[in-house]
Structure formats: C-alpha cells, structure tokens
Amino acid sequence: MSKKIDIFLTHLHFDHIQGLPFFTPFYDNNFKINIYCPYYPNISLKNVIYSIFNHPFSPICNKGIKANINFYELDFKKNKSVKIDENIKVEFTKDASHPISGVLIYKLISENKSIVYATDVESPKGFKSKIIDFIKGAEVLIHDAQYIDSEYYNEKNSKEGFGHSTVSMAIKNAIKCDVEKLFLFHYNPDRLDNDLERILKDAKKMFKNTFLSRELDKIDLRS
Ligand SMILES: [Zn+2]
Numbered sequence: 001m002s003k004k005i006d007i008f009l010t011h012l013h014f015d016h017i018q019g020l021p022f023f024t025p026f027y028d029n030n031f032k033i034n035i036y037c038p039y040y041p042n043i044s045l046k047n048v049i050y051s052i053f054n055h056p057f058s059p060i061c062n063k064g065i066k067a068n069i070n071f072y073e074l075d076f077k078k079n080k081s082v083k084i085d086e087n088i089k090v091e092f093t094k095d096a097s098h099p100i101s102g103v104l105i106y107k108l109i110s111e112n113k114s115i116v117y118a119t120d121v122e123s124p125k126g127f128k129s130k131i132i133d134f135i136k137g138a139e140v141l142i143h144d145a146q147y148i149d150s151e152y153y154n155e156k157n158s159k160e161g162f163g164h165s166t167v168s169m170a171i172k173n174a175i176k177c178d179v180e181k182l183f184l185f186h187y188n189p190d191r192l193d194n195d196l197e198r199i200l201k202d203a204k205k206m207f208k209n210t211f212l213s214r215e216l217d218k219i220d221l222r223s
C-alpha cells in the first residue's frame with residue numbers, strides 16, 4: 001500500500017515551494033502526495049508545481065516524478081475544510097495581509113486537538129476577530145516571526161506592509177487566541193542560531209510556552 005503525504009501550501013511564493021524538487025518521496029512510486037494550495041483564478045497549481053521540476057529550473061522534468069501526485073486548489077469561498085484521514089480534518093481561513101493575494105491559515109484537527117499554521121501574515125494591531133475565533137484554543141500555533149520590533153518599525157528601513165510579523169505580534173496573537181504553545185517560524189534569513197536563541201529567550205519572558213520551529217521537528221499533540 002502506498003504511503004500518503006499531505007502538503008498544505010499557504011500560498012505559492014517561491015520560498016514556500018523551492019524545496020519541493022529536493023523532497024525525495026517525489027521520486028518513489030510507493031508514495032501518494034496530495035498538494036493543497038489556495039485557488040487562484042487563471043493559475044493552475046499543477047502547472048506551477050511541475051514548472052519547478054522542469055527546464056530551466058531543473059533537469060528532472062515531469063517524467064522523473066514517480067509518486068502519485070494529486071493537486072487540490074482550495075477555494076475559500078466555496079469550502080472551509082478538507083478531511084485528509086478518518087480522524088483528521090484540516091480547516092482553513094483566509095488572511096489578506098500578505099501581498100498580493102493573501103494566504104490561507106490552516107488548522108489541523110484530530111481528536112479535539114488542533115494545530116494552526118499561520119505564516120506570511122502581518123497584524124500590527126493583532127489578528128482580526130474572525131481569525132482569532134478560528135485559532136482560539138488551539139494546542140499549537142505556528143506563527144510568522146520574521147522580524148523583531150526594531151527592524152519592523154525602523155524609521156529608515158521600515159518593514160511595514162511586507163506581509164510579515166514581528167515576534168511580539170506572534171506573542172500577542174498567541175495570548176489573544178489562548179493557545180497552549182507558540183512556535184516561532186519564518187525567520188529572517190539573516191539570523192544566526194545565536195540570534196534565534198536570544199529571540200527565544202526574550203519571547204519566553206512574555207509567553208513562557210514559546211519554542212523555535214526547527215527543521216524535521218515533529219509535534220505530538222497528545223503530549
Ligand atoms: Zn510569501
């Protein structure tokens with residue numbers, strides 16, 4: 001029986017898809033890979049994803065893909081959730097703050113536990129009430145934390161309107177949404193590990209259950 005992988009893309013900016021050609025299950029016919037993404041009028045998710053496996057981006061080409069790939073374009077106006085397993089449902093809502101078309105925020109729910117993935121969002125005044133209601137009470141919130149306040153509000157080089165959060169926005173939203181754990185995510189690419197540890201230390205003073213997202217981390221909602 002094939003192994004199933006579900007990939008939920010919040011949007012199609014390059015930093016969110018460029019790793020796909022290096023994900024080895026694509027080249028293994030034992031895998032079935034479902035890719036979910038927001039619906040964009042006149043843009044085919046399948047064409048976008050296949051294009052990065054093709055010349056001139058890559059020599060692999062479509063025929064190099066051996067897994068069984070399925071594409072699902074999620075139209076927020078028509079749907080609000082998808083069921084990916086007997087006991088796992090993924091709900092989604094739209095946040096419009098990220099240029100140009102906003103992103104989907106996903107909430108994975110299993111056995112009354114939930115984990116929310118909210119990246120590429122910007123909310124200097126905190127999330128709007130409909131998004132707070134959507135996240136409210138989740139066990140885990142993974143939240144954009146690209147900047148610190150001194151970068152975001154920098155007079156000469158402000159990051160306002162870039163569609164990303166500060167660490168303090170993430171913390172305020174975590175508190176407002178009454179989540180158990182906050183995972184900082186989408187770091188400024190200039191950060192060194194030491195910078196992130198320092199950011200984490202400061203963040204924990206304001207929200208004790210703050211963590212850094214790390215590659216290959218697994219989050220067990222039962223613990
Ligand atoms: Zn983006």
Ligand SMILES: [Zn+2]
Binds near residue numbers: 013015
């Ligand atoms: Zn991004």
